[in-house]
Amino acid sequence: MPTIIHARYTLYKGVALDDLAVCVDGDAIVDAGALSDLIARYPEAERAGGDDFILAPAFTNAHDHGRALGTMALGHPDSFLEIWLSHLACLPSIPPYLVALYSGLQLLQSGVTAVAHSHNPISWSALAVEVPESLRGYADAGMRVAMHPPIIDQNQLVYAERNRFLRQLPAELRDEVGAADAIDLSVGDYFAILDDLYQNFHDDKHHRAHIQASPAGGQWCSDGLIIRACEWARRHRTRVQMHLLETRYQRIYAYKTWRLSFVRHLDDIGALGDWLTLAHMVWVEADDIELIAERGVGIAHNISSNLRLRSGIAPVAKLMAAGVNVGIGLDGQSMDDDQDFLREIRLAWTIGNQSGMGAADLGAAAAWRMGADIAAKITFGPRAPLGQLEIGSLADLILLDWEAVAGIWAPADFPPQELLPEFLLRRIKREHVRRVMVGGNWVLQDGEHKTVDISDVEREIWQRLRPLTGGQPSRLDAHLRKFYRGWDK
């Protein structure tokens, strides 16, 4: 039975329209137009929505790690990325299924129906087991996922000059750290695992799961590994996602290693292309932006994470103005540790507009699209019909509570329709998401999950965490700080 979904306003490519309804049949949008026309064409259809709602395409979280709980809640506070990362190994581990299930349920509550999950392995050698468990968790939540099983083959401890770093450590720490910074997963085994995962889970028809290659970060991967990942992805018509230029020290690493910017080096080895999404890019050189646009590289922007981990602010308005596709991701580090994607779009938009009359503008319509169709494009590729309210698109959409968003601020004739996207973006929160549809099925109704009780999942996570010790805090903090301060000179 088809369903006609209509609303007071519909956001179409970030613009508010007052008479755009959609008709959903199966897992896709089969028709779109004025409500009266759709009723005439589908008299038997069910109806959902109404004047109390805003209809919008669902969001894609373009870069995350599915942590479920913020690291702060587990006893490891925010710090510089290089210091904070050294704490990750000390965190208590929650089974990947539960983590993905909980993360998926949280994201659906803020209207996100698809996520790029950059997996943080509990054990590298168990990657082949952990990833299917994680995929199962997202599937049970009702989410789409672009899965990024990671691989690194260098510089795990510090970006370069490992021996200099080890020499500055006290002897007992030097031996311990020096013996423990290799991973027990070879590049060959990684690609064999990736082949298996692709065979078993990659779905380029309904786009429930994509398997993509993920050399985890420019400085952690050799050129050979990055090139092989790009070749693998192109051969399988899938994508590569990689962290790049998140911190100033990653930028310095590139100049120390090649006397070139990271972007120029990656271009030299043939890694830049429309198959690639780079997460962060806070420290991208202004001179490289045109090249990134030309190569069709996507960028996942993670403003909360970049602020919390003291990385800086990416030049998103400049990137968008140059024609780079920039999508928004939470990186498991949202501002309030609650995975509220709507606040994340607001932050990206607000902070994206920088000072100076000559600065590029980042408009509200662009910000909506960075959370929806652009994020979907850089996550699932241009062929995946996601993030849009178009005929033929997969039916992933949300209904927002108009009265709750509007409050006392919006009498009947205000705001003017052309300002509505901006008005919504300034005020909207997760609590305003009332209904969420994924592939033609309502998975969230009145703000509640239809098939899973999120409080049961929370209870299970806390029961498993209680007997765990929480690990030992990193003893490397001061040494890492001293080491990288040397790079600032």
Ligand SMILES: [Zn+2]
């Ligand atoms: Zn990340």
